[in-house]
Amino acid sequence: MDTNLKFGRKVISVEEARAALREYVTSMAIETIPLDSSFGRRLAADVYADHNVPHFRRSGVDGYAVRSIDISEASPESPIQLKVIERIPSGTIPQFTISTGTASRIMTGAPVPDGADCVVMLEMTDSLRDEGEAAWVQVKKNVQAGSNITPIAGEIGLGDLLLQHGSLIGPGEAAILATFGYSEVPVYRKPRVAIFSTGSELLNVHAPLEPGRIRNSNSYMLAAQVEAAGGLPMIMPALSDDAPQVQAAVEHAMTHVDLVVTSGGVSVGDYDVLVDVFGRWDGKLLFNKVAMRPGTPTSAAIWNGKLLLALSGNPGASYVGFELFVKPLIKAMQGCANPYMEAFTANLDVDYGKASAYPRYVRGTTRIDNGCLWVRPAGVDKSSIMVSVKDADCLIWLPAGGQGFRIGDRVVVYPTSTGK
Numbered sequence: 001m002d003t004n005l006k007f008g009r010k011v012i013s014v015e016e017a018r019a020a021l022r023e024y025v026t027s028m029a030i031e032t033i034p035l036d037s038s039f040g041r042r043l044a045a046d047v048y049a050d051h052n053v054p055h056f057r058r059s060g061v062d063g064y065a066v067r068s069i070d071i072s073e074a075s076p077e078s079p080i081q082l083k084v085i086e087r088i089p090s091g092t093i094p095q096f097t098i099s100t101g102t103a104s105r106i107m108t109g110a111p112v113p114d115g116a117d118c119v120v121m122l123e124m125t126d127s128l129r130d131e132g133e134a135a136w137v138q139v140k141k142n143v144q145a146g147s148n149i150t151p152i153a154g155e156i157g158l159g160d161l162l163l164q165h166g167s168l169i170g171p172g173e174a175a176i177l178a179t180f181g182y183s184e185v186p187v188y189r190k191p192r193v194a195i196f197s198t199g200s201e202l203l204n205v206h207a208p209l210e211p212g213r214i215r216n217s218n219s220y221m222l223a224a225q226v227e228a229a230g231g232l233p234m235i236m237p238a239l240s241d242d243a244p245q246v247q248a249a250v251e252h253a254m255t256h257v258d259l260v261v262t263s264g265g266v267s268v269g270d271y272d273v274l275v276d277v278f279g280r281w282d283g284k285l286l287f288n289k290v291a292m293r294p295g296t297p298t299s300a301a302i303w304n305g306k307l308l309l310a311l312s313g314n315p316g317a318s319y320v321g322f323e324l325f326v327k328p329l330i331k332a333m334q335g336c337a338n339p340y341m342e343a344f345t346a347n348l349d350v351d352y353g354k355a356s357a358y359p360r361y362v363r364g365t366t367r368i369d370n371g372c373l374w375v376r377p378a379g380v381d382k383s384s385i386m387v388s389v390k391d392a393d394c395l396i397w398l399p400a401g402g403q404g405f406r407i408g409d410r411v412v413v414y415p416t417s418t419g420k
């Protein structure tokens with residue numbers, strides 16, 4: 001084995017590692033699915049408006065469509081009386097044009113008749129009926145031209161770009177798609193992500209505990225992360241520390257899936273099996289050491305055009321490695337233009353004494369106090385600690401070097417997909 005793979009590793013920054021991965025991102029195929037199944041998926045086409053919204057002059061209130069000039073002198077003391085010539089429910093087309101001295105009763109959302117340039121709210125009027133049963137309205141308030149009318153294209157103009165391909169379909173996108181008649185939506189197929197945990201100490205989740213062994217928790221944590229990122233997790237049987245077996249399993253999976261994620265076996269231990277695999281297969285190693293804590297030995301390789309992300313086995317490192325590298329890949333494979341989480345800042349809620357040679361990504365918990373955002377480590381901040389992941393809604397980025405950090409320091413924070 002090339003001992004350089006274990007001990008002579010070249011350390012690169014998180015940004016360099018991301019750039020190396022970006023080169024190998026492949027777009028998923030496009031599939032067309034019903035609108036009501038598309039929430040949480042990413043659009044595979046730009047969506048332009050093929051009609052105006054609204055496509056008719058729309059009344060914003062229940063009331064009377066009138067000419068503003070007719071009611072310019074109206075007041076409670078001297079109301080203006082107009083003859084009501086029509087009743088216009090929503091969904092119908094007005095039959096008559098408003099001329100001097102006339103009004104049409106109109107409902108919210110109905111088309112405003114020609115001739116009218118405003119709608120007076122019902123509450124500003126009194127309706128009357130004369131002996132011949134003709135309807136009249138007394139308007140008690142003058143309103144400006146244009147009042148209570150949304151003009152044609154007041155919301156959206158014909159030809160406007162509404163949604164860009166790669167957009168995540170949420171409530172607002174769903175409403176736009178429905179408005180424009182997309183009963184079926186083109187989306188990117190969800191990347192299938194095979195998840196392998198490696199380590200002879202690992203027991204299946206249903207197995208009774210055995211001395212010295214632990215249950216495989218990373219596969220399930222990572223599967224939940226894959227799902228939250230928009231991928232399709234495929235939990236594969238855990239692998240023992242046997243390089244040929246791991247190589248065969250990973251290579252076989254790669255022919256069926258879009259991305260492979262492994263956890264464990266990337267450090268310098270005797271049984272760190274992914275390192276052995278990288279030494280013997282014909283895939284290309286992209287990196288095997290990243291300037292970050294936790295997850296320094298995070299590695300990545302490409303084989304037959306498919307990416308393999310080899311995350312550290314320590315649960316904290318697996319979690320962080322996924323958020324930093326795998327989640328953006330899953331998003332980018334579905335057309336997301338900006339797949340990296342956007343940072344925000346918060347005040348550190350506690351002193352944090354541990355300086356580090358590499359930038360730290362500390363699992364953090366945010367809280368809002370009096371409108372200000374505070375953040376603290378989510379429990380014990382050790383890479384080997386699993387239980388604190390459940391309390392993490394972000395990663396606190398702490399730069400390398402220095403003497404540690406003090407309560408109240410302004411720190412950079414990245415939200416995580418598993419935030420509550």
Ligand SMILES: Nc1nc2c(c(=O)[nH]1)N[C@H]1C(S)=C(S)[C@@H](COP(=O)(O)OP(=O)(O)OC[C@H]3O[C@@H](n4cnc5c(N)ncnc54)[C@H](O)[C@@H]3O)O[C@H]1N2
Pocket residue numbers: 197198199201202214215216217218219263264265266267268269272294295296297311312313314315317383384
């Ligand atoms: N001499 C050195 N030792 C270590 C170094 C180092 O630089 N020199 N680096 C440490 C760092 S940092 C990390 S991170 C870990 C990386 O370990 P591996 O990626 O090789 O992972 P493993 O050795 O397989 O496991 C580490 C730890 O995590 C537990 N584990 C693994 N898989 C799972 C799973 N699926 N579910 C739950 N827990 C899992 C495993 O039992 C170990 O306790 O190396 C340090 N050592």
Ligand code: MOO
Pocket residue numbers: 292293294295296297312314316317383384
């Ligand atoms: O790289 Mo490791 O920093 O303990 O997680």
Ligand SMILES: [Mg+2]
Pocket residue numbers: 264265266267268269271272313
């Ligand atoms: Mg190890």
